Every structure is written in C-alpha cells, then in structure tokens.
Amino acid sequence: MDRLNVFGNESPNFLKGFQSVAFKPTCQCTPIATQRKSDPQTFSPRIKALGGNPDKIWVQGKYSAFDDDGLRTLRHHVRRHKPGLIVLDPLFNYVPADRNAYSPNEIRAIMGELNEIGESSNAAVLLIRHLTKTKRDKQIYQGAGGIDVIGFARSAIRIEKHPDNPDLRLMVHLKWNLTTQSKSWVYEVVKKDGEDLPIIQWRGQSDISIDDLGSDDSDERPPPRRNAVEFLRAELKDGPMPAKYLLEKAENEGIKKRTLDRAKSELNVIVEQQKRKWVWRLPSDG
Template identity: 35%
Template sequence: MSPNPSPVDDTVVALPPRKHGALVRMSDVKPEHVDWVWPGRLARGKLHVLDGDPGLGKSTVTVDWAARVTTGKPWPDGQAGGDPAGVVLISVEDGLADVIRPRLDAAGADLDRVVALTDIRGTAPGTGQPDERLPELPTDVDVIRDALLDVNAALLVIDPLMACLAGSVNAHRDQDIRRALAPLVRVAEETHTAVVIVRHLTKGDSDKAIYRGGGSIGIIGAARLGYTVARHPEEPDNPHRAVLAGTKANITTMPASLGYHLVNDDDLGCAHVEWEGTVDCTANDLLRPTTQAQAADDPTTVWLRSYLAEHGDSPFDEIRQAAEEAGIAERTLRRAGKRAGVLTQRAGFPACTTWRLPTTPASSQSGHRPEPMPDRPH
C-alpha cells in the first residue's frame, strides 16, 4: 500500500436527465378520413408538389385551382367544388398587377378571397432599421400561418419553391430540405390548408418523373401527392397543350391524367386553362424521350396503318366513320395520318379525298399525284 495514497475525488458528476419517448396507444387514436379540397387530388393539411418545364402553364394551372377554391366551382374532372374558401399566393417571379391579377380575372376567381404574401416587414437585427425582404422558408412560417388563418384559407401556393428557401438551405441536400419543409407541413396541418409548391424540372436523363423535379429528392418525399405537367403526347410540338399527370400518391390511388390547353384572353392580356378530360398516359410516359419509331407505334397510328393495309386506298369519310366506331376522334386520326406518312389525293366530282399508305401504289387513274398530308385539313 502506498504511503501517500491519492486523495479521493468526491466530485459528483451530474448525469444527463433521462429522456422519455412519447408513446401513443393506437386504440386511443380516433380514426379520421382525409379531408379533400379536390377529391383525390388536393388534400387539406397536406403538402403537394407541381413539377414542369417553363412555359407549360404551371402557374396558370395553380391560378385555375385558386379560382375554383374561392368560388366553389366544379373541379376539372367534374367533381363538385366545396364551400368557397380563401387562398394565399406566394409568387416571387410574377407581378401582381400585370400577371397574377389578370390571370385570376380570366379564371373567374373571387378576388376578395385571394391574398398575396409579397414581403416580410420588420426591424433589422442590430440596427433597429426597418427591414423588408421576400418570404423565406423555414424562417417565416409563423407569418404564413397568420396569413392562412386571416383568410380562412383552403389553399396555399408557393411558386417557385426554390426562390423561397432561406439562403442557409441547400436545396440539393436532403437533410436541409426536410428541416425547411417540416415546419411548413406542420402549418398545413394546423391550419387545415392544402399546400402546393411549384418546381421546374431538371434536365436529367431519367424517365422517372419522381426524380426529375429540381432540388433534393426529399422535396417530393415530404409531399403526399405530386404532379407533373408536360406537353401533350398528341401534340408534342405544341407548347400550349399539356397534360397534368400524377407523380406520387401516398394517401390515395394515383389520379387519372388530365389534358388541358392554354387559351389567350386578348382583353386581359393573359391565358387561362381549358381542361380537356382524361388522357391515357402516366407522368413517366410524358417525360420519356419519344423517338420517331415510338411515335409511329402509338395505338391510333397502328390502327390506321392496319386499316389502310387491309382496305387499300380509302375515302377519308369511310376512314373517319370506321375510326369513330373504334372510339377515335377525327383530330386524333388526322395526327396519326401525319405520323404514318399518309398520302392524300383529292379528285372526282364531287371531290373526294382518298388516303393511302406511302408504300401502297396509287390506284387512282385520275392523273392527280398523291401528296403528303397538309398541316391543316382541307
């Protein structure tokens, strides 16, 4: 034993307080149904993402939704609208007077129920001077909450999301995005509001729509429903015709895709959305690169080639009648004719237009030379 033992250290080390997990017995939870603003598509208290390339009317689509929320008008798929409610818009790319107000007018919105949150006003830290800046996430969720409650909102639109993220948020870092969006999701739940955030598509080569939105995958991960807008497959060269297709659906089945086109209003100087009904394609279909061979294999083109191969040169009126019986619209039939390279010949009295495949020898003895289909029908 050492003659000079070390003194005993009687310092008391405080242990960290013990943590307890919050446990909820599921038998104590009262089940609830999802409360829909637009049944099957826009849900109260949930986050939604709307993706698409510039110029296809994403913002105009959200204005159309806002108009239906404020007036209770039926939804584009024919479902009944709800009781009129308020809408909050956070739009940092479009002017209120020359873009947003005319679009709301064109869509028939109740303007008294729509407010735009344009900036955040307060006092600059340290200086005490008045400060004014754009709304930011997650910094200003308390201001957003107040705005939603003030107008009894059923819909909040943030357009685009990337412009509203605080400078400290890395939009491509999953952890940053989830921390930025979590307070917004809580506000959506507390205020019972459907929140729609708008993004541009990236130029990636993935044909899976869920991976094509800008920023981290955590953005679509935080959303309960996601949508993509892309050019309509019937008119891929027409920037004014598009399809709204589901990208993600966690709380319902995937909704049917809806076609629409933009109609210009000369008096108001803007466009509004006119819906066309359901379209048989998915978001992945819309973003998948379309080769000439793929375009030639669409169902209507295949039907038309088969018909002409069986019947040979055929009067257009007969083809149109057969197509109608097969459930094919004339406009769709004409587009298929162009894709198939159909040649047309107009002859006789009264004049009759005949269609034939380019590989089929002309049977007409009229001396008229078959020509490629014109861009516009006769």
C-alpha cells in the same frame, strides 16, 4: 362566401379525378399565394380573366425566405387569413441562401415545417417546382431539388406537352399515396375574344399516363412511344404479322397496349383479316 374558381368555368372536378390532389379547382376558401412578383401585375388580371374573384386571394407581396423569421411570418398570415390553400411558387425561391436544396437534412427540415403548418391549419399546401435540365431515369425524380421533396408529397402532378398535339397540355398524376392513379386531364391555354390575358379551357380526360411520357430527347416523341414505333417497324418490315402475336410480344417487351396503339396510328398500320386471322401490315405492303 362567393366561390373562387381559379381554373375557369369548365374545370374538371378533381375530387373525382385526382382524389388526393392538394388543391381544388373550385374552393370556398381564401387561398394564400406567396410569390415574388407584385399582385397587380400578375394575379388580379389573370384571376379576373378566368372568372374568379381576386379578393378571395391574399398574396404575400414581400419576399421572405423560410428561415425562422420567414416561417414565423407564414404562420402569422395563416392564422390571420385561415386559408384552405397555401401556394408556394416556386418552392425553391423560399429556401434560405445558407441552405442547400439538395441536402436531405436541410430540405427535410423545411418540408417538415410546411407539413406542420398545413396540418395545424387544415390547409392544403401546393408546392410548385420546375424540372431539372439534366436527365434522370425515373420521372418522379426529375423535379428540382432533392428527392425528399417528392418524398414528403402525398400527391404529385406533372404538366407536359401533349405528345399528339403541341397546342395542348397534359396534367398527369405522377404520385398517389392516398388513392389509385387517376386519369390525366387535357387543357389548352387560349385567349378570350377581345382580351389579351390567356385563360384555360379544359379538353377532357386522357388515358396517357406518366409511363407513356419520357425525358426530353432529340426526337419529339417520348421514348416509350418511339420504342413502340421501332418495334412495329422491325416486326412488320418483312410483311403482315398476326395481331395476337404482336400484342403478346409487345407486352413481353414492356410496351403498353395504348402506347402500341398510338404507334400503330402514327405508322398508319393497316388491320385486316387474312385466312380467318387478324393481321397488321405497313401501308407499303398493300
């Protein structure tokens, strides 16, 4: 069977990266994709632009909510096509009109059915959902729907703008039950020469984690980084300070070293040796 590579030829190996992720960028399987838009307008041209084979993807053209009839239909297609991957995009388009996506009992029932379908067919189930417009303190609870959605997931990934380059995107590990936290992956959406459809180009890994990214704010910087910038400005406003002191105090205040390093770069902090000690200072103190 020809390989289906839906993420492009330079996609990272998520079996080494996101070890517990519910999909593989390169898979020898027939994915099932359920969506509301027709295949000719969306899937086929984009998969071809990425170098994939759209014949290896079966798309449910008719929208069907996951009531008893809808779940029965999904089971039928899973038995017929024997997919390695089932994609629901977005998940809440399939919540029946008489169900409440924020009700724990009702969303658990749907998630339980999807879990059973995945386990019985040995297929991974990839659920796509949007972020809420309201702010929540914890990143893991910022997805649409009740918290039981993320509770059922064994692994979760969040897509964010790169804090240092708005043209790049980060694929960040948000939840990991079956493995350790993986590094983030960086990608860019670009157009091939002479073609209108965008493709994904991978730009390697990043040490930026979900803890370094905050909720949307009026300031373009995520809150952890903004806090680190304000910390350095306050500590260095009266002149140079020992690097060891700053690192220890930042750690005590919950600022991670990589976040502090990015704040240091943003402020163009100068590092130099004075009296056999390394110190940091703002450029204006020179």
